[in-house]
Amino acid sequence: MSKPARRHALSTRLWHWLNLLCVAILFMSGLNISNAHPHLYWGQWGFDPRTAWLNVARFPGWATIPGYYSLAGARDWHLLMAWPFALGLLFMWAAMLANRHFRRDVMTTRKEWRLGAIREDIAAHLRFDFDHGGGKYNFLQKLAYGIVLGVLLPGMIVTGLAISPGIEPSLGWLVQLLGGRQTARSLHFLFAWGLFGFFMLHVALVLASGPIRQLRDMITGGPKR
Amino acid sequence: MKRRNVIAGLGALFATACSKVGDSKAGKALFKAADEWHLKAQRALTGRQAMAPEFDRSQISPFFRGNGSQTVRTPQYAAALANGFADWQLQVTGLVEHPLSLTLDNIRKLPQRTQVTRHDCVEGWSAIGEWTGPQLSVLLDAAKLKPEARFIVFHCADRLYGAPYYESIDLDDAFHPQTIVAHSLNGKPLPERNGAPLRMRIERQLGYKHAKYLTMIEAVATLGGIGRGQGGFWEDSNGYQWYAGI
Numbered sequence: 001m002s003k004p005a006r007r008h009a010l011s012t013r014l015w016h017w018l019n020l021l022c023v024a025i026l027f028m029s030g031l032n033i034s035n036a037h038p039h040l041y042w043g044q045w046g047f048d049p050r051t052a053w054l055n056v057a058r059f060p061g062w063a064t065i066p067g068y069y070s071l072a073g074a075r076d077w078h079l080l081m082a083w084p085f086a087l088g089l090l091f092m093w094a095a096m097l098a099n100r101h102f103r104r105d106v107m108t109t110r111k112e113w114r115l116g117a118i119r120e121d122i123a124a125h126l127r128f129d130f131d132h133g134g135g136k137y138n139f140l141q142k143l144a145y146g147i148v149l150g151v152l153l154p155g156m157i158v159t160g161l162a163i164s165p166g167i168e169p170s171l172g173w174l175v176q177l178l179g180g181r182q183t184a185r186s187l188h189f190l191f192a193w194g195l196f197g198f199f200m201l202h203v204a205l206v207l208a209s210g211p212i213r214q215l216r217d218m219i220t221g222g223p224k225r
Numbered sequence: 226m227k228r229r230n231v232i233a234g235l236g237a238l239f240a241t242a243c244s245k246v247g248d249s250k251a252g253k254a255l256f257k258a259a260d261e262w263h264l265k266a267q268r269a270l271t272g273r274q275a276m277a278p279e280f281d282r283s284q285i286s287p288f289f290r291g292n293g294s295q296t297v298r299t300p301q302y303a304a305a306l307a308n309g310f311a312d313w314q315l316q317v318t319g320l321v322e323h324p325l326s327l328t329l330d331n332i333r334k335l336p337q338r339t340q341v342t343r344h345d346c347v348e349g350w351s352a353i354g355e356w357t358g359p360q361l362s363v364l365l366d367a368a369k370l371k372p373e374a375r376f377i378v379f380h381c382a383d384r385l386y387g388a389p390y391y392e393s394i395d396l397d398d399a400f401h402p403q404t405i406v407a408h409s410l411n412g413k414p415l416p417e418r419n420g421a422p423l424r425m426r427i428e429r430q431l432g433y434k435h436a437k438y439l440t441m442i443e444a445v446a447t448l449g450g451i452g453r454g455q456g457g458f459w460e461d462s463n464g465y466q467w468y469a470g471i
Contacts, residue, residue, distance in 0.1 A: 024239065025243060028236070028239070028240060028243075033349070034349075036347070036348040036349060037346070037348040037349035037350050039349075039350070041350075044280070044284065044343055044351065044353060045284075045286050045343060045350075045351040045352050045353045046350060046351060047286070047288075047290045047346075047350035047351065047352050048288070048290075060233075061237070061240070062233045062234075062236045062237035062240060063233075063236050063240075064240060065239075065240050065243045065244070065247075066240065066243065066244040066247060067237060067240035067241055067244055070463075070464075071347065071348065071463075071465075072459070072463045072464040072465045072466070073244075073247060073464065075347075075465075075466060076247060076256040076259075076464070076466070077243065077247065077256075079256075079259050079260060079263060079466065079471060080255060080256055080259040082259075083259060083262065163345075164267075164470065164471040165277065165345050165428070165429055165430060165431060165469075165470055165471075166263070166264075166267040166271070166429050166430065166468075166470020166471055167267055167270070167271070167470070167471070168277055168278060168429070169271045169272075169275035169276055169277055169278075169429060170270050170271040170272075170275055172278045175278070181343060181345065181351050182351055185349060
């Protein structure tokens, strides 16, 4: 396949903004759901806050969807947005493999995993030097995007399915593999905060590297090459 | 502090916008559609008779938490509890050829199923317990459903926030092998907080479907005429999803 003419392919741009909307609503409605029983356990069962491995803070209304405590209302949003989120990720993976975006830009090479190269990359980041020669992304970017696309986002779907009692008759082995339903629920929570961490870092780095140009390119695709 | 206020402001703005969409007619229709897609997708993926996981007795939780109603606040229930529910009656009625009225003794004499399953509450917690009772299908087969019956409604003795508790499921779940009318938990008569003397077990759905203090099983063609028409106490009062498999 030929190289896309623009910095960001249309499929990437469409998915990027759809995914932002989905993740924002899923995250904020998820915080509302968390408020219903803000205690996390390991294993198959857990109901007593005294045996929780983590007692989560209650999230204030401004951070949740809806903006007041409503488990039913939050689940409405969460279960609705799960559809475009999951189907969108499937679409992005298909597009990324088809247009070679994954192989060309995201997949790391063995050379990049050398300790010296990694150290140099970190040093360049700390100098706010984002000018990285030939490739589109440097090693740390590839690693971050790879973890988000390959682990955290699919992980949300897998752990979400694993805590759904109607799915368990077909995917019981998955719940076993994850270590039980309450472990899956804990992982769902941890992955969500992992994504939140990425989001903060991502926004900070966009702000530090020409935010107007970055935003424009993610909307229009950037200048033709 | 200022940056925090900006984030809080943005969050609140977004949450308010979402609440507006969620309260609109279109939003509500979309939520209902999404719930139905989940039901259809799960049913397509999972065989009609596919079983929820069953556990070993050693995995039973040391305590089985009660939630929602923990008792029935009527003198009749207090009296029934005191005499071991000797006179408790379970009606099987509605769109059936042979309405039934069963005592606990009748129910204990039917073929029994014992299953160690995990109860998942919509709030997020889980507990494992061993339940015993006849399969609902045994009762429904004895009463013989009329062809127009499409849903099974469970009526309960308890009232929550002033309204009678009830729940409903479709025939797929009603005739599922693990859907039982449980009279025992962990080998003992059902405790008061868990719905004595009878409660439903609908193992492929969340806890609020598992009606407690069961008095009547009714076969209906539509859920429209019951309660406020949404198919259950929590569905009517708080807008909970009718399909609770996710």
